[in-house]
Amino acid sequence: MRTVVENAAIATVSGPEYRTGFVVVEDDRIAAVGPGSYPGPVDERVDASGCLVTPGLVNTHHHLYQWATRGLAADHTLFEWLVALYPVWGKLDADLTHAAGTAGLARLALTGCTTVADHHYVFPSDGGDQVAALAAARERIGLRLHLVRGSMDRGESDGGLPPDRLVESTEDALLGTEAAIDRYHDASPGAVLQIAVGPCSPFSVTEQLMTGAAELARRRGVRLHTHLAETRDEEQQCLAETGCTPAEYAEKLGWLAADVWLAHTVHLAPAAIRRFGETGTGSAHCPTSNGRLGTGIAPVRDLLDAGAPVGLGVDGAASSESGGLGEELHQALLQARQRGGPTALTTREALWLGTMGGARCLGRADELGSVEVGKLADLALWDLTGLNYAGIEDPVAALVLAATPPLRRVFVGGRTVVADGRLRSGEEAVIAGELATASARLRER
């Protein structure tokens, strides 16, 4: 099957931009890209007049289950917010996680996202098969999922924040993570589902779990992820307990390396930023969530200058209620310029963060993140024909600076997931209904 997307502006991200050009999709890969029109034979033509074609966006940090717990603790600090929400999350079961995951993935598809890293660290003792629930949600919506099998082993009785019933023993956490790798991790080219290892955060897990997770990930050849250096409170606690900043603690435990990407990394000393660059440690920058919780502005410019990979994330919908990735391009640009001035991040760099930067964080830069021959056909066709965009000279500026545009199409591996602004891989009304039922059930518990 050969499809040509034609008459569109194209931002390839890795190479040239075309004011009017084409992309040929053959099965699940990009077969050709260039200016003007495509002369060869095709089976299907997609008219993308007035659209900007970009790589599908890559979301490097999410907690899909939180789609069912939005709008709570709306005026709280991170630690207050966690203490308020843990008891609610403790009531999750697999059906709730499936409904929330399906809705969260649908929302992401409708905002140009084609690959999602979901950090799932909530495994209530009576919560059923959480990993299977998320894998099934992925199957329904058709996005690529990097499922980070998370864990917590430090409950209230050990000085942690989560209630004890929400945490696992260190051994169970590692066994459960390895079981997820055995069952779901696909290391082959074009994979739609991969597993990563992700203790929740240094302040909610023991040192044994941090080091055991790193050992497990390296033994199995999968990637490592956790939250790091999100707030000043976390830094104070880490200094008090370990004598190290969060970044120093991470390095001591083998967690600054090219197979690691870390959520937030807001509070980093210059020496830590240098170490991120030297080691190739990635950052999942989540500007909306950081703004919602008032945690500070991540040093994105400095990380990029140090040579460290930086991607974008929406973070969980309990701290980023919109859950859309397109608007994070906008937020990343605004926050970088608020921190570092008007030249701190260009519109093209914001798009790079949301595509190639994310692909590098997830170890998929050879297959994802740019519109290049041989890469997977994960594409977003942003429709710039409406009132919000009419007359904007530069289509990339329209995408990054204006409201998130609707999508004429979203392809994942050549398969249409969104068309004409509507989800094609599922019924939005059905998914919304399932979520409403699940959320009501959660509130009644």
Ligand code: ZN
């Ligand atoms: Zn998070």
